[in-house]
Amino acid sequence: MAKIKVNGREVEAPDGANLLLFLNDTLGLNIPHYCFHPALEKVGSCRMCQVEFVMRRKDPDGKESVRRVLGVSCRETVRDGLEVETHGEAARRARKEAMEFLLVNHPLDCPICDKAGECRLQDYAYQTGQLEGRTIEPRRKEEKLVDLGEVILLDRERCILCTRCVRFFKHFEGRAQLGVVERGDRSHIAAFYDQPLTGNYQGNLADICPVGALTLKKFRFKQRSWDLTPVPSICPLCSRGCNIFVDVARHGVVRRIRPRLEPEVNGYFICDQGRLEFDDLNMVEERLRFARVRREGRLVERPMEEALAEAARLVREAGEGLLALASPFLTVEEGEAFLALTEKAGFKGFWSPPPTGLGDRHLRTDDPCPNRRGLEKAGLQAVHKEALAAAIPSASLVFLAGERILRLLPPEVLSLCAVKHVILLERVLGGLEGAVQVALPGASWAEKSGTFVNADGRKQRISPALRPPGEAAPDGRILEEIRRLVLLQGSGKEEEK
Amino acid sequence: MSGYDQVPEAARPFLGPTPSGKPVPVKVLRKDRLDWKEKVALIEIFKGMGFTLREMFRPRFTIQFPEEPFPRHPSVKGRPVLAKNPDGSIRCVSCGLCEFVCPARAITIDPGETSDPIQREPRDFQIDMLRCILCGMCEEACPEEAILMSDELLMATDARPKALHHLEDLLVPVEKLQERIDYTKRMYRKWNRPQS
Amino acid sequence: MTVLVVAALLKVALFIGLAFGVAAYATLAERKIAGWIQNRYGPNRVGPWGLLQPMADGIKLFFKEELLPTGANPFLFKLAPALVTGSALLAVAVIPLGDALTVAGKKIPLVVADMPVGILYLMAVSSLGVYGILLGGWSSNNKYSLLGGLRSAAQVVSYELTMVLAMATVLLFSGTMSTRGIALAQEGLWNVFRFPVGTVAFFLFWIASFAETNRLPFDLVECEPELVGGYHTEYSSMRFALFFLGEYVAMFVQASMLTTLFLGGHTLFGLERIFGNPVLNVLLGAAIFLAKTFFFLFVFIWVRWTLPRVRWDQLMALGWKVLLPLAMVTILAGGGGVIWGIY
Numbered sequence A: 001m002a003k004i005k006v007n008g009r010e011v012e013a014p015d016g017a018n019l020l021l022f023l024n025d026t027l028g029l030n031i032p033h034y035c036f037h038p039a040l041e042k043v044g045s046c047r048m049c050q051v052e053f054v055m056r057r058k059d060p061d062g063k064e065s066v067r068r069v070l071g072v073s074c075r076e077t078v079r080d081g082l083e084v085e086t087h088g089e090a091a092r093r094a095r096k097e098a099m100e101f102l103l104v105n106h107p108l109d110c111p112i113c114d115k116a117g118e119c120r121l122q123d124y125a126y127q128t129g130q131l132e133g134r135t136i137e138p139r140r141k142e143e144k145l146v147d148l149g150e151v152i153l154l155d156r157e158r159c160i161l162c163t164r165c166v167r168f169f170k171h172f173e174g175r176a177q178l179g180v181v182e183r184g185d186r187s188h189i190a191a192f193y194d195q196p197l198t199g200n201y202q203g204n205l206a207d208i209c210p211v212g213a214l215t216l217k218k219f220r221f222k223q224r225s226w227d228l229t230p231v232p233s234i235c236p237l238c239s240r241g242c243n244i245f246v247d248v249a250r251h252g253v254v255r256r257i258r259p260r261l262e263p264e265v266n267g268y269f270i271c272d273q274g275r276l277e278f279d280d281l282n283m284v285e286e287r288l289r290f291a292r293v294r295r296e297g298r299l300v301e302r303p304m305e306e307a308l309a310e311a312a313r314l315v316r317e318a319g320e321g322l323l324a325l326a327s328p329f330l331t332v333e334e335g336e337a338f339l340a341l342t343e344k345a346g347f348k349g350f351w352s353p354p355p356t357g358l359g360d361r362h363l364r365t366d367d368p369c370p371n372r373r374g375l376e377k378a379g380l381q382a383v384h385k386e387a388l389a390a391a392i393p394s395a396s397l398v399f400l401a402g403e404r405i406l407r408l409l410p411p412e413v414l415s416l417c418a419v420k421h422v423i424l425l426e427r428v429l430g431g432l433e434g435a436v437q438v439a440l441p442g443a444s445w446a447e448k449s450g451t452f453v454n455a456d457g458r459k460q461r462i463s464p465a466l467r468p469p470g471e472a473a474p475d476g477r478i479l480e481e482i483r484r485l486v487l488l489q490g491s492g493k494e495e496e497k
Numbered sequence B: 001m002s003g004y005d006q007v008p009e010a011a012r013p014f015l016g017p018t019p020s021g022k023p024v025p026v027k028v029l030r031k032d033r034l035d036w037k038e039k040v041a042l043i044e045i046f047k048g049m050g051f052t053l054r055e056m057f058r059p060r061f062t063i064q065f066p067e068e069p070f071p072r073h074p075s076v077k078g079r080p081v082l083a084k085n086p087d088g089s090i091r092c093v094s095c096g097l098c099e100f101v102c103p104a105r106a107i108t109i110d111p112g113e114t115s116d117p118i119q120r121e122p123r124d125f126q127i128d129m130l131r132c133i134l135c136g137m138c139e140e141a142c143p144e145e146a147i148l149m150s151d152e153l154l155m156a157t158d159a160r161p162k163a164l165h166h167l168e169d170l171l172v173p174v175e176k177l178q179e180r181i182d183y184t185k186r187m188y189r190k191w192n193r194p195q196s
Numbered sequence C: 001m002t003v004l005v006v007a008a009l010l011k012v013a014l015f016i017g018l019a020f021g022v023a024a025y026a027t028l029a030e031r032k033i034a035g036w037i038q039n040r041y042g043p044n045r046v047g048p049w050g051l052l053q054p055m056a057d058g059i060k061l062f063f064k065e066e067l068l069p070t071g072a073n074p075f076l077f078k079l080a081p082a083l084v085t086g087s088a089l090l091a092v093a094v095i096p097l098g099d100a101l102t103v104a105g106k107k108i109p110l111v112v113a114d115m116p117v118g119i120l121y122l123m124a125v126s127s128l129g130v131y132g133i134l135l136g137g138w139s140s141n142n143k144y145s146l147l148g149g150l151r152s153a154a155q156v157v158s159y160e161l162t163m164v165l166a167m168a169t170v171l172l173f174s175g176t177m178s179t180r181g182i183a184l185a186q187e188g189l190w191n192v193f194r195f196p197v198g199t200v201a202f203f204l205f206w207i208a209s210f211a212e213t214n215r216l217p218f219d220l221v222e223c224e225p226e227l228v229g230g231y232h233t234e235y236s237s238m239r240f241a242l243f244f245l246g247e248y249v250a251m252f253v254q255a256s257m258l259t260t261l262f263l264g265g266h267t268l269f270g271l272e273r274i275f276g277n278p279v280l281n282v283l284l285g286a287a288i289f290l291a292k293t294f295f296f297l298f299v300f301i302w303v304r305w306t307l308p309r310v311r312w313d314q315l316m317a318l319g320w321k322v323l324l325p326l327a328m329v330t331i332l333a334g335g336g337g338v339i340w341g342i343y
């Protein structure tokens, strides 16, 4: 611990910590900064984090002299005896002037800028109170729409040349793809040889760009940021379990997924699949909204109670003949409920899809099960294709439960199921219409709460961001209800009632 | 003494007995006996008939409302509409500020790109006139002078879907709204930015 | 004979149509004039100048639900409006619209029934109308309706005396009880100009006719502030419309009686015969008659939108203490005048 003085007050700070981070995160001083990003190398080019360093020196003749120097705080580490003034006249003026310079060429795009509302430039412009420009020269004209590949668009007019994006590729991915070209007021950001960006982490550029220069194509003009409600959750696409925010628009549509800071898992970033593949959360048409039960050979929509009772009856009658297969998307709690329901089943487990091969050395893993560790700890076995294919023909009833199970199962397995009686707990009917006896409308991971355990054994909570449509309900609730009915029917109470 | 003295003299009779217990004599201003002319009332009847006869030929007071417009000051806040530029382009850039500020949540914007991909305009702009309370907050929030309170006050419909106004129902040439624009400019300057 | 039968049928149709038409448009006129007096337009949406308004009202009333209050006497309740309208229509029979036409050698007077005792008939049937009101008020099983009916009976009895006396004065002058005869007898001098007796009788009759038709300022029978509509409070749909129609037909009858008894019917100082063609002259006479009648209808309406309603005791006091003595004096004076040959 080091003793430093901030604005005349003695505070203790961890030795060697970044001064700006300490001032902002620990003391909450809210010093503006653009080029500084905790995950990237510090360059100190935007000059927004300037503070006043007070230097005291004893002259040989014993007289103390004080020197005050303006300097950027982002490149300073905490050490004993450091003394800073953050909100003195000089520091404030320096920051205000730096801000004015940044704004000289910044276009007034806010009404159509996707960053508006979470833009640092906006925030600090309001803070420093510069409402009108003092320049009369025309603003710099630059290209406003540069296609940087499949994920990102660049607006050079809005760029403030903080070079965060350049450093992101250099330091996080280890493979530079962007650079600052030209000099002086013609300098701008460009991709090398104007090649489209590659890699699985381009989407992060939209987050780290402090202004609206780099924006997501997928989010372009979709929603204003203040209309989004961020719901903390866990990305279910691989076993890393990156922490994310699911941003939901007011009419119940997921518009964006972005990383949530978790130093132990994903830090500040997530991969592009996790960021961009959320369309199926907004699925409307194909969704099962109400339960369906086979009546006289046809699947018809019936009230939930009836479908649950029917499922319970089938499960109880099947007894040993039940083959129960859970989706790897089930939460820990749901896994437990599944296990309790299928205690008599002859064969049970959760489907373990083969490795995707998408893994890399950053975040993404090869395992597409978000909750393998959790389900295994709950007592469910991972089931592979061969075992499953061998077991299905002898089963009298197949129970498939959980989000995406139909999509994850290979076609050979599905065709084996297609000649069986099937109870399906899913969001869609998939290709099994002919075999399904009872279809129960389940929920997606964004519609339920629960726990995922990631590849490192870390328990993390997901929370509901959307409401399931119609009578659809979280899988756990349905599983528990079926189990209750099975017990009730078994004890003959149902008839009494 | 009670507050009796503070009561104006003319109102004292209504207070009842004076503090000393003696009732205050009340002076009746109205004649309590009618004279014969008033009793017969014939003169008054004919006066009245004459009056109504005269009134019959006086100009009408009524404004024949739907056909005959009644004069409206630009301060009238009618149905919110979207301004259309003389070249046919939509002023609104679907920035969503009105959508956000609307206390009744009447506005829903579906934004999209214009033919110029760096510009944005609403693909659809819905105002649910069953929700709108004509408060004018959208107008005040708009950075583009795009949404304005028109002087249209006829918003009744016979079907719910018709109360949901879409982009094409909302677009109004900007010239028609000029008066309102000038008015709001003047007023918002007065209210929001004290000139130094 | 056939000519007479056909003519009689035609006349019946004409007079009933006329009475209903006048009544219908009197409702429109009522609202229009009310509008003008109050600086409004009155109904002007249905048809040009609102001319189709009565039809619209009629259609509307036809499609309204017919309500029968619990505890009402259904038979009397349904009978009452028919009585009111029926008696008013019966009275139309003796209105002498104009001079006689000569068709196929037969003289056909422009009156449905030119009876020698027309005036007596008129008094008889127009008094029947009060039964409708009384029965309607009583059978509704509603205290306001009942009060309305009672008031109606009392009011009509009080003012009918005055009315009959004023009428009798006219009979003294004309010496006939046939309405047509009375009208023709005034060709030289209208009764209203037989000063002072005729004039006073005219005004007495006029005032009494307000009470007789239950019009303001004497509409204590309906009197919305006190009685919520009086005898027709409980009526809806066409039954209500029949009361309404009866009231306006009665107004028309009273106005034509005023014209016939005091304003010389279809005569206008010989002007009604300026055409050489007798048919045209008859038509002109009818027009003159209707013009006078419409003037009185207008005054009915005009008074309604000018004068406030009198109090019940004032109404009775006026009827018994002022009008009736005056009417007696008038008839005595009239009789004296006739005996001594002044008139």
Ligand code: SF4
Pocket (backbone or CB within 6 Å): A158, A159, A160, A161, A162, A163, A164, A165, A166, A189, A208, A209, A210, A211, A213, A214
């Ligand atoms: S594009 Fe954004 S992150 Fe890159 S230099 Fe410009 S402002 Fe910084």
Ligand code: SF4
Pocket (backbone or CB within 6 Å): A111, B091, B092, B093, B094, B095, B096, B097, B098, B099, B109, B138, B141, B142, B143, B144, B145, B146, B147
């Ligand atoms: S505030 Fe103005 S520019 Fe923005 S969306 Fe509303 S109407 Fe369009």
Ligand code: SF4
Pocket (backbone or CB within 6 Å): B080, B098, B101, B102, B103, B104, B105, B106, B107, B127, B131, B132, B133, B134, B135, B136, B137, B138, B139
């Ligand atoms: S006038 Fe008010 S309620 Fe209506 S749309 Fe505008 S902001 Fe919403």
